[in-house]
Amino acid sequence: MGRYTGPKGRVNRRLGALVFEDAGATRALDQRNLPPGMSQRRRKASNYGLALIEKQKIKFYYGLRERQLRRYFDKARRIKGNTGEALLILCEQRLDNVVCRAGFAQTRPQARQGIVHSHFQLNGVTVNKPSIWVKPGDVITVRNRPNLKKLYGELVESGRPGCAWITLDKKALAANVVTAPTFEDVSLPVDVGQVVALISR
Known part of the structure; x- marks a missing residue:
């Protein structure tokens, strides 16, 4: 899956979750919490279908391709502890997610666009790759x-609330990653155990 540019409200309705957080996509899910299309009934999915929906939530939420997700999974599997939790923590440490969580952008696609256009610096160096993993101590x-x-400056003032593992200096427009995120910091409602079982097949 390349970068998704289609109707985001349809994705939210199909997955039954707030994957895209912009106003239009949120409104679409609130108004019609049914999958798009002619049928008005949500058909019961198979175990494989349920697991696939959970995997798609992660891919759309963090803007990942299939190969990227599998690469993250391979890295998470080598980390001691719960593989599913480690997978989501790695996703949380992506630069585009950190920019969004810090309050520089209202959505992850917006954060990704700003990074690709070289609007940000990481530790004083201009970067343009949204997939960079950010570590504690990075600014x-x-x-x-x-x-x-x-x-x-305007986005920060009217932006989303921050999170515990990132501190934001609104005057200097600088975000400091204080600690690594934990599984409790993940805001995506997903059954990651099903995703691990699906990718492990």
Whole structure:
């Protein structure tokens, strides 16, 4: 799956979860909590179908391709502890997710776009790869350009609430990753055990 550019409200309705968080997609799920299409009844899915839905939640939520997700899974499997929890923690440490969770963007696709356009610096170095893994002690800043300072200053003031493992200096527009995220910090409602079982087949 490449980067998804289709109707986001349909994805939310198909998966029955708030995967895309922008206003239109949220409104679509609130108004019609049924899958899109002619049928008005949600058919009972098989065990494979249920697991596939859970996997698609992770892929759409974090903007991952299949190969990326499997690469993360292979890395998570080598980490001591619960593989599913380690997988989601690795996803949380992606740069685009951290930019979004810090409050620089309202959604992950918006954060991804800003990173690709080189709007941010990681530890003083301009970056353009949303998939970079961020570690405790890393500092993310907005590049020192008046138009970017104005844009992200407004987003920070009206943005989403922050999280415990990231501190944000609104005046300097700098986000400091204090600690690594834990499984409790993951905001996506997903049965990751089914995903692990599916990928392990």
